[in-house]
Amino acid sequence: MASARRREGQWPRAQRPRQPSLLPGPREEADEWWEKGAAAGDPDSLFNLGVRCEHKNDMAGAEEYFxxxxQAGHPRGEAxxxxxxxxxxxxxxxxxxxLF
Incomplete structure (x- = not known):
């Protein structure tokens, strides 16, 4: 009866969402697409590149992208x-x- 005791909001083991791969391939591909979007002025792409800079501990780059x-209209970018x-x-x- 473990499922009866499961706390609300917990995923059963078989139904948990997959964690993103830690291999460099998918992230590098995402960076390439975000860079293309950022070059076109897409606010979400710019914001995501800021998050990626944070993960790389490049705070100056993160601040610039945010x-x-x-400026491009992302609701949380300036803050x-x-x-x-x-x-x-x-x-x-x-x-x-x-953790923003």
Whole structure:
């Protein structure tokens, strides 16, 4: 009766979503598509490249992409760029990359 005791919001083992591969291939391909979108001015592509820079610990690059995403119309781009630059979120909490 393990399933009866399962907490709400937990996935049964067989139904869990697959985690993204840690192999470089899919991520590099995603970066290429995001770079194409960013060159065309797509706000989501710019934002995603900012997230990728955060994952690579390139905070200057992340701030630049987030700022460009905000200027292109992404709803969270400017706030994220400011949080990266200051190290503080808009509500005063410390900024932790990837947990915005």
């Amino acid at each position: 700022r460009k995403a905000g 994220r760029a400011t949080a990266v630059a200051r190290g503080i979120r808009a509500n005063g909490a410390p900024y932790m990359p990837g």
